Amino acid sequence: MIMDFLERSTTSENDVATSWLYALFAANLYRFCPQIDTVNYPDIYRRLVTSRYRASDDQLSEVLPVKQEVLVGLTSYIEQIKGRPGIVATFHTGSYRLLNRVMCMQGLQVAVVMSSEIIAEQGDYLFAQHAKMENAGALQLIDADASNCLIKLLGALRNGYHVLVYMDGNHGSIPAKDGADSEEVPFFNCNLLVRKGLAVLSHKRNIPIYPILSSLDDQENTLYKSYPTISPNSEEPLEYYISRVFRTLYTHLQEVISSKPEMWEGWLYVHTMPGKRERSNKTRRYQSYWPCRVGTRYYMMISPRYTCQEIGKLSFLCMRKWKRLTRQMKS
Incomplete structure (x- = not known):
């Protein structure tokens, strides 16, 4: 604000x-x-x-401003992940605010992790908008700043929800001073230190990660890029898995914004994320x-x-x- x-x-x-x-x-x-x-x-x-x-504007639109062929492509991906609740990893690119709505329309139960400030600003509207949708999956909002965020997240997964997480968000638990809870990941010409808690959770609880990013096509129409599932493997050492998760996710982000840097809101706040x-x-x-x-x-x-x-x-x-x-x- x-x-x-x-x-x-x-x-x-x-x-x-x-x-x-x-x-x-x-x-x-x-x-x-x-x-x-x-x-x-x-x-x-x-x-x-x-x-x-x-x-x-897209978030406020009563009619979903996404072409049918885009929805068809995303529906195919969602059908593949529907039976196994997991972490849907996305970033603040394109019309990212629509993703939870699109997923609910496809019948998924969705729990969105967002800051307490955004929940206060948008929560009532999101629930009111969701109530108007027919045959939609349930919607839940999880406060990223709350001390029980992890418990809420695990509870949502147990109840069949897919948890939508913005990986480039600058809210959440306070990072440890010694950096023990952070992972260094290359991003363009520098490195970032990202909180590794979700990757640790994914590995220890065998929770799949489903990357989906929003962007625009050459005609300025909203599209969604879905990527192969990142699946934990109990035989893979935890530190290797953490590195693989974040290198993969931030490589996807780079692919989306390399040709269209204006697609990422993170340029306005990436300095608030720790980095080497x-x-x-x-x-x-x-x-x-x-x-x-x-x-x-x-x-x-x-x-x-x-x-x-x-x-x-x-x-x-x-x-x-x-x-x-x-x-x-x-x-």
């Missing part, structure tokens, strides 16, 4: 590259994908904002500066360290002019 407010209050159509959210987006994209020319950043960012609003960065020499080589403003205050964000320093209006205007000049020279 705060980020949405800042976005609305500080950015105009002609000033998109000076908002706080744009600075976060640019720093994150530059950190992970320095090969993308910065001249393309404003257009990618505009498409990302459009994608976010589209995801919200490159050595200092390499970090300096990729360092860059992004002017941004919030209301009448002006800042310089330093990428990829995510530090922010307040500057004067004249310095801000000079830096913004320099950024525009360098983009023009590149183009």
Whole structure:
């Protein structure tokens, strides 16, 4: 909500590259994908904002805005996994907010893991929308921030629910200080530290993981990409399985957003996810500066360290002019 407010209050159509959210987006994209020319950043960012609003509009639509042929393809996959409840692993890509609705329409019982903040904002509406659906599977919401989240998740699985989890969410149990509950996974040009609890649970309780990601086709229509089941094997060492799970899932994410980076909302908050960065020499080589403003205050964000320093209006205007000049020279 705060980020949405800042976005609305500080950015105009002609000033998109000076908002706080744009600075976060640019720093994150530059950190992970320095090969993308910065001249393309404003257009990618505009498409990302459009994608976010589209995801919200799709969620509010009374008629499911998904083509029948897409549903047919997903139905085939769902029929394969219907008899064995498991963890449906997805990311905040495309029209991700529709996935639980699509799954319920296919007859699955679905438990969605989401933050307490989102449950407070959207929970009543989701249940009201679900109540209007005919012959739909049951819907349950699980608070990712609650101390009994794991118990609720296991209970849902025992009761025949498929549990929908956003793997790139930045909510959940507080990570251990020593990093013992985290797994390092490569993601584009950097590494992320992701919580490995779900992979551990999958291995110990023999729970399958079903990856499904949302994206858009060339005609800007919603589509869903389903991937082979990740099945635990009792003979596979736990640490190998954890590595396989997250490398596989984040490879799927990379495949979806490599050609369409605007599909992933994570560019706005991936800095809040723990990560191991490159050595200092390499970090300096990729360092860059992004002017941004919030209301009448002006800042310089330093990428990829995510530090922010307040500057004067004249310095801000000079830096913004320099950024525009360098983009023009590149183009």
